[in-house]
Amino acid sequence: MRLLLLAATLLTPLPAAAQDKVERVVMLMRHGVRAPITGEAPLDTKVAGEWPAWPVAPEFLTPHGAKAIAQLARHDRHWLGTTGCPKPGTVRIHTNTPERTIATGRAYADALAPGCKLPVDHLPAGQVDPLFEPLRAGATAFDATKAVAAITAYTGGVNGLTARHAAAIRELDRVLGCGLPAGCSTPGPATLKPSADGRGVDFTGPIRATSGTAQVILLQYAEGMPMRDVGFGRADAVTIKRLGALHAALFDVFTRAPYMAAHQAGPLGDHMLKTLTAPTGPRLDVLVGHDTNVTALAAALGVDLDAPGFALNDAAPGGALVLTRRRDARGPYVTLSYRVQPLDAIRAGAATVVDRPIAIPGCAKRCPLDRFDKLLRAKLAPVVTG
Known part of the structure; x- marks a missing residue:
């Protein structure tokens, strides 16, 4: 590079x-x-x-x-x-x-x-x-039913998407440190369906739950917080990059399938x-x-x-x-x-x-x-x- x-x-x-x-x-x-x-x-x-606490209001x-x-x-x-x-x-x-x-x-x-x-x-x-x-x-002639079919074809299905990122989910569980056999996030099975208003898709499950958590830990690191506060002191730069795959996986659903893009x-x-x-x-x-x-x-x-x-x-x-x-x-x-x-x-x-x-x-x-x-x-x- x-x-x-x-x-x-x-x-x-x-x-x-x-x-x-x-x-x-x-x-x-x-x-x-x-x-x-x-x-x-x-x-x-x-x-x-x-x-850890942040110096500004949420989202700012x-x-x-x-x-x-x-x-x-x-x-x-x-x-x-x-x-x-x-x-x-x-x-x-x-x-x-x-x-x-x-x-x-x-x-x-x-x-x-x-x-x-x-x-x-x-x-x-x-x-x-x-x-x-x-x-x-x-702003476009979006069809949520077509979107779900396109995302399923692109990802191989949301359960397959979860399976491909199983190692990263386990890594996040280690960082969170709750020690529970079921994991630290327990969102239930993965689901994907048209949203009620037809203007999007509703996505639930392990990737949806863990992607945001992985992003929060990355933001802690990017913010320059002491390493004891980054991922509860259990995440270094290499770990954060691996966990970032969970956040990137969210875009396989919402933006990277050709129909969604x-x-x-x-x-x-x-x-x-x-x-x-x-x-x-x-x-x-x-x-x-x-x-x-x-x-x-x-x-x-x-x-x-x-x-x-x-x-x-x-x-x-x-x-x-x-x-x-x-x-x-x-x-x-x-x-x-x-x-x-x-x-x-x-x-x-x-x-x-x-x-x-x-x-x-x-x-x-x-x-x-x-x-x-x-x-x-x-x-x-x-x-x-x-």
């Missing part, structure tokens, strides 16, 4: 035959390190020890998380070669409505362009943003493609959402999320899929990368950032803009209008 400052990519002169121009960047980023969501580790989970971005987002923004500022305050309209930052996404957008904006008071756009509190919550918003990424993908293909627009368009958004777009693109310290396809706090529109003598083309901090860098507050170039499936090394547009649109559910 190469550790790259994006500045090296955009500011270092290329050989004459390879010279090109960066015209536009569109990125979809997960919010930064937050306090656990109430019930994320199920309330009936049994533990030997006490869950932490001060430590905001500092990590600022590190990413400073990296991106160098990447873009930004000096001074950007001209109006050249940077657009849009977030979902929860505090953790808005605060992430604000931390990013303030570090990207210090003192410039870049606007951070979002819908009013309580309003569902179809970009980030398309199923709730009814098409609908979960439909509005966001449409927005990003319109931004990339428009004759004019912001030079940098930043969308701040959630792990479900990033994993859905990755699945629609047909790529994996791979970052140091994280399980495969477990979206990192602050991690972003970056689409860059470039132009050379043959015309505009698109490159894809995953810009992320390693887990240990987030924990330490370090400036280390990994920019991992990703080959775009269906394209050679260079993906013309019109071909990329067709490839991704073919994987997205159309947005419902009217």
